[in-house]
Each structure stands twice: as structure tokens, then as C-alpha cells.
Amino acid sequence: MAELNLTGVAKSYGAVDVLSDIDLEIEKGEFIVFVGPSGCGKSTLLRMIAGLEKITGGTLEIDGEVMNDVPPAQRGVAMVFQTYALYPHMTVRDNMAFALKIAGKPAAEIDAAVANAARILQLDSYLDRLPKALSGGQRQRVAIGRAIVRDPKVFLFDEPLSNLDAALRVATRIEIAQLNEKMPDTTMIYVTHDQVEAMTLASRIVVLAGGGIAQVGAPLELYERPRNEFVAQFIGSPAMNLFAGEIAGTGAETVIRLDAGGVARSTVPTRPEDEGRRVNIGVRPEDLEVTGGEGIYTGAVEIVEALGEVTLLYFETDCGEASVIAKLPGIHTGQRGRSVTLTAAPDKVHVFADGVSLLYRDA
Secondary structure (H helix, E strand, C coil): CCCEEEEEEEEEECCEEEEEEEEEEECCCCEEEEECCCCCCHHHHHHHHHCCCCCCEEEEEECCEECCCCCHHHCCEEEECCCCCCCCCCCHHHHHHHHHHHCCCCHHHHHHHHHHHHHHCCCHHHCCCCHHHCCHHHHHHHHHHHHHCCCCCEEEEECCCCCCCHHHHHHHHHHHHHHHHHCCCCEEEEECCCHHHHHHHCCEEEEEECCEEEEEECHHHHHHCCCEHHHHHHCCCCCCEEEEEEEEECECCEEEEECCCCEEEECCCECHHHCCCEEEEEECHHHCEECCCCCCEEEEEEEEEECCCEEEEEECCCCCCCCEEEEEECCCCCCCCCEEEEECCHHHCEEEECCEEHHHCCC
8 A cells, every 4th residue: 555745736827826744754554535625626636636637736745756747547546526426227236346347357366356345345145236336325335345456555535425314424424434444454535524524534634725734633633623714613513613802821721811802711821911812712612611600702602502402592782792602411401592601621622823723822
């Protein structure tokens, strides 16, 4: 399997810069997930690795060999697209075997590769069916099987579950996780806009924004220690709440006096010179708690979404202010219109100055 290195990789279309200065090292056997807002370049970066898009600047190496000008078929990668792109007149067996037949591989080798892929993907009993006789999830498994038979160094997935309904997405996501466990030495790079896919599948997540990398890390690292406000609000659903204020007490526990009148305490350490500094604090909806005493925020509940396991409370805010959302465990009835005060444990309060977490200011 393969190790990938991207050094100063850039992509532009004429005068339009899409990506720049992408530096990323991917170890053998990692499951890397690219996430980011629409138009951030995550699919473009994947296609550059595949050789389907030309690299404008920088270098891409696979196992130490520069791949910038190597044709896609010679890079040792296999790609699974959003659409299944199966040949409708061919059986599952023939769809998976097609690339090997075109490459002139011996029949015995082709049969063994198809049988192995079918076993891994639990498609043994479907090999003689046509695609029209399969469900959407089964068709996507065939598309993955078509990649497996090529025995690539790197698997590339471009939003492979986006065309499936909610139930099939969950089932197929679990199957991809199981596939990763069955092929622990295989390097996989996966593009998605779905945070659940990213958090559950990835060994590391690469968050792309503004033409570059906003942060790279393990899923829970990005959730618990975001480097900046963008990552903090992008990872997690609903998005992290932000409250403006200024630092009123420094040290191992920081006190922040908020513009809306509340007070927050955070275990993010600050220095004496930070006194009076303008900051935003960030608190995830699931970390907010209702209190009868001093709180971070007090407001009237505007909308209640009772989901059974959790209840989402949406609060009225002044014109121009971002909405505030609390995600409380269990069922909370009769909250609409009530004035509620929210607080959070100090170790759940993030502090950002100029958009960057103070935890990383010396990094």
C-alpha cells in the first residue's frame, strides 16, 4: 500500500486560484477524509491525486515517486465516484472484471480477483445479476468492488453515498467501515460533505477552507480542540455557538464578560496582558446547560424541536446576532416562550481571539 506526500500543491483555472500551498502527509493504511464547504476544492484535490486534474504547482508523491505527470492508469489508484457508472448490460461479475479484461489479465487471475472482491463486499450471490436488479447500496458496492479488483495502492472515494437515501447511507457507511477493517493496510482518501461519515470513518480529517487546509487531525481532536472559529463551527451539528465579549480575568481559569450581559469561565489559560482583550467564546449546543444562577446567556425560547433522545432549543436573538441553540438530553416540554439562562462547564468553553483559538496561539 502507499504513502502519499503533497508539498505546496496548488490548482488554478486561469486567474482563479482554487487551492494553494497544500502540504499533507498521508501514511500507509490511513483513512483520510476531506471535508469543507461547497466549492472549497475537496473533490478537485481528490481528482488531482487521481490524475484527472492537472496539478498547477507543487508536487504529489506516491511511495516516494513524483506523480505530477504520470497518467492516471499508471498511478496505482482506483476511484469510486458519486454515480455508480455501471454498465447496464453487464452482470455484476462482468462489471467488476471489465478493467482487468481490458488490461489483458489471465482469466484465472480475473476470476480470483472478482471472487475475492465479492467475498469482501458480500456480493457472492449477486454476481450473475444485472445492475437493474440491485438496490442503490448494492450498486455502490459493485462500484467499490470494481476498484478492489484492480488491487490499487490508494482508494479514492468522491462522495460515494450522496445518491443514496438516508437508510441506505447508514448501511453503506457501515459497510465501508467494515471494508476498511478487512483491508487495514490499504490507504483510503474519502471526500464527503456529511459530518457523520467524516467523524465515524476517518482516522484523520482534513478540513479545507479558503483554498487551503484549516486543520488536520483525528475526528475527536477537531471536535474538542478546533484551531479556529471556522473549524469549530464546521465540525459538529448543530454548529458551535459564538458569543462576543472581553477578557475580565486571566490565569489558569479565564473569566470573560460577554456583551449580552453574561459571564463565562474557561480553562483555556490566558496571560495578564490579555486583560480587556476582545474575544469570542465558543460553546457547543450539547455543552450548554440550564441554570438558575449566573450564566453565559439568557434569552427567550423561540422554537423547540423535541427529537425524543434530545431537545433542541432555539433562542430569540437581536437583529444581526447569530442564533443560539441549546441541545439538551431527553424531553423538555413547555419551553417555548420561556426565559432560560444557559451555562457551561469551564472545560467546555473555547476562547478565540481574531478567529484563532488561544490554545494554539504559540503553535
